[in-house]
Amino acid sequence: MNASVEQLEFQAEARQLLDLMVHSVYSNKDSFLRELISNASDALDKVRLEALRNKDLDVDTSDLHIELEVDKEARTLTVRDNGIGMTRDEVVDLIGTLAKSGTAEVRQQLKEAKNQAASEELIGQFGIGFYSSFMVADKVELVTRKAGQTEGTRWESSGEGTYTIESVEGAPQGTSVTLHLKPEDSEDELHDYTAEWKIRSLVKQYSDFIAFPIRMQVERRKQVPVEEGSEETREEVTVETETINSMKALWARPKDEVSEDEYKEFYKHIAHAWDDPLEIIAMKAEGTFEYQALLFIPSHAPFDLFDRDAKVGVHLYVKRVFIMGDCDQLMPEYLRFIKGVVDAQDLSLNVSREILQQDRQIKAIRRRLTKKVLSTIKEMQSSRPEDYKKFWTQFGRVVKEGLLSDIDNRETLLQISSFVSTHSEEEPTTLAQYVERMKEGQEKIFYATGESRQQILNSPHLEAFKAKGYEVLLLTDPVDEVWVGMVPDYEGKPLQSVAKGEVDLTSDEESSEAEREEQEKEFADLLTWLKETLSEHVKEVRLSTRLTESPACLITDAFGMTPALARIYRASGQEVPVGKRILELNPNHPLIKGLRQAHQDRPDDASVAEAAELLYGTALLAEGGALDDPARFAGLLADRLTRSL
Structure with a gap:
């Protein structure tokens, strides 16, 4: 090997992804050309923008284009652009390694996928771009030179875990990707990527809307006389360079002139996605601020939806000139899954992200788009419930973040949100549906938070609610712990946690005021003693109307911070104090009655105090909490069990 040629290994995740591609997990191999053309289009956008911003950059942007070149004999297909190009380090970062996480998880899900359609759906969520080349090629060669630099880079790999990279002189500005196609299958003419008709059809299907010309040399054959006046003819072959895409900006065309398939392919291009969009939103605003927008709601959440470093936002154009991709100022963070294009008419071509943060027009566009x-x-929620259900399953957890940050649209967000509840095991409910089902005399919307539906259903906090037929929302997303404390009510109905504040679920038929007062007197000594005995852990001990089966439960003050919320803040690096909580007792439970009697008979007995400590610990465990001293609790429990045998 030449000493100037360096051989390197792919990053582990990249090797796994290459393995997926080489073994053709994704059956629609045609999509590789769309990916390469999209990458070339991005490179052209970037060099045009850089030339506008950097007047000292010595580049010619008068003829930005993409070129497709076929060599039938050598069985190669080259996709070439004269765009921004890459440095050697950028090649290693962007191609030699995989700048995304999650490949191992995708591989595991692929193994568990039940059919080919499920496998393709997973690959579609992940997005594979440049790596899709290995579905059709035995070897891929890339030559690139960064605009404004003199030295180029050659990269080559057969997709077997290693690649070679070297510096080259005389490389043209931009990037060329040459695919050494796999051997031709005589029975598979539909996948002959050296055929002119095939390439034309793929460009028409996937990339017709690209804003730059896609050129290809095509052969023209015609019969001409062997000599003037002769009836005998010969075939004359000429080669012409032809632009094979229309270059029409899809968002600038009337909606009735654009087919659904064209919209779908544009979405796949702009989002680098493989799935079809769930919804297409075309907008045109005239007046003070003129702009056009073409937005898409994806059908699947990307794997990096909750990755802080993920690129989010729609693409920004000014008068059809690309300004920046992933413009996060045009869409609130809780709608970061929205893809598409906004083409404004009155912004400067030199606008930066910092300027956008203060721009009045951008803020107005953002409000309207939102x-x-x-x-x-x-x-969608009212007219296409199945599509809405799919949307909420994929993006509901993110949309609920808007309840924290977007006060102006909070009412709408509450209306479009769905929640699991005790009403149905399968179908979630809207708040409007919950209110319609509220019991007579019920004034509050009850909810419970926890790590899972099953954990919440087993919580002692729900016992009386279930027994009396009150519906309870079961909120299991981490964001639920936060937004419920910031949203006071829905249409005048306050939200009430089943584990916070005082809740009186007794009816006049069940218990008179006099009977309740008598019960309070009966347990007064026990409540006072428990408060003193457990003073390190609780601020108050009282009788409960929530409990029907469990002996005790722990309650947070109406305006206090729950332990779960405190854990969320600590996980984000914020130290927050957690106040003592309230211990509620079930006066009808045999354990509480027995504890009351034991305290009356043996007020100074250490074993009675230990029983109180065990009571508190079991209440904490029942709600999924963590003990301060698990070893001590286990020791007390073992000792008590030993004495009972």
Whole structure:
């Protein structure tokens, strides 16, 4: 090997992804060309923008284009652009390694996928871009030179875990990717990527809307006389360079002139996605601020939806000139899954992300886009419930973040949100549906938070609610712990946690005021003693109307911070104090009655105090909490069990 040629290994995740591609997990191999053309289009956008911003950059942007070149004999297909290009380090970062996480998880899910369709869906969520080349090629060669630099880079790999990289002189500006195609299958003419008709059809299907010309040399054959006046003819072959895409900006065309398939392919291009969009939103605003927007709601959440470093936002154009991709100023963070294009008419071509943060027009566009997206989801909720259900399953957890940050649209967000509840094991409910089912005399919307539906259902806090037929929302997403404390009510109905504050579920038929007062007197000594005995852990001990089966439960003050919320803040690096909680007792439980009697008979007995400590510990465990001293609790429990045998 030449000493100037360096051989390197792919990053572990990249090797796994290459393995997926080489073994053709994704059956629609045609999509590789769309991915390469999309990458080339991005490179052209970037060099045009850089030339506008950097007047000292010595580049010619008068003829930005993509070129497709076929060599039938050598069985190669080259995709070439004269865009921004890459440095050697950028090649290693962007191609030699995989700058995304999650590949191992995808591989595991692929193994568990039940059929080919499920496998393709998973690959679609992940997105594979450049790596899709290995579905059709035995070897891929890339030559690139960064705009404004003199030295180029050659990269080559057969997709077997290693690649070679070297510096080259005389490389043209931009990037060329040459695919050494796999051997031709005589029975599979539909996948002959050296055929002109095939390449034309793929460009028309996937990339017709690309804003730059896609050129290809094509052969023209015609019969001409062997000599002037002769009836005998010969075939004359000429080669012409032809632009094979229309270059029409999809968002600038009337909606009735664009087919659904064209919208779908544009979405796949702009989002680098493999799935079809769930919803297409086309907008045109005239007046003070003129802009056009073409937005898409994906059908699947990307794997990096909760990755802080993920690129989010829609692409920003000014008068059809690309300004920046992933413009996060055009969409609130809780709608970061929205993909698409916004083409504004009155912004500067030199606008930066910092300027956008203060720009009045951008803020106005953002408000309008947000309202349009939310109204579209609301319409989907009422007219296409199955699509809405799919949307909420994929993105509901993210949308609920808006309840914290977007006060202006909070009412709409509450209307489009769905929650699991005790009403149905399968179908979630909206708050409007919950209110319609509220019992006569019920003034509050009850909810419970926890790590899982099953954990909440087994919580002692729900016992009386279930027994009396009150519906309870079961909130299991981490964001639920936060937003319920910031949203006071829904249409005048306060939200009430089943584990916070005082709740009186007794009816006049069940217990008179006099009977309740008598019960309070009966247990007064026990309540006072327990408060003193457990003063390190609880601030108050009282009788409960929530409990029907369990002996005790722990309650947070109406305006206090729950332990679960405190854990969320600590996980984000914020230290928050957690106040003592309230211990509620079930006066009808045999254990509580027995503890009351034992305290009356043996007030100074250490074993009675130990029983109180065990009571507190079991209440903490029953709600999924963690003991301060698990070893001591286990020792007390073992000792008590030993004496009972």
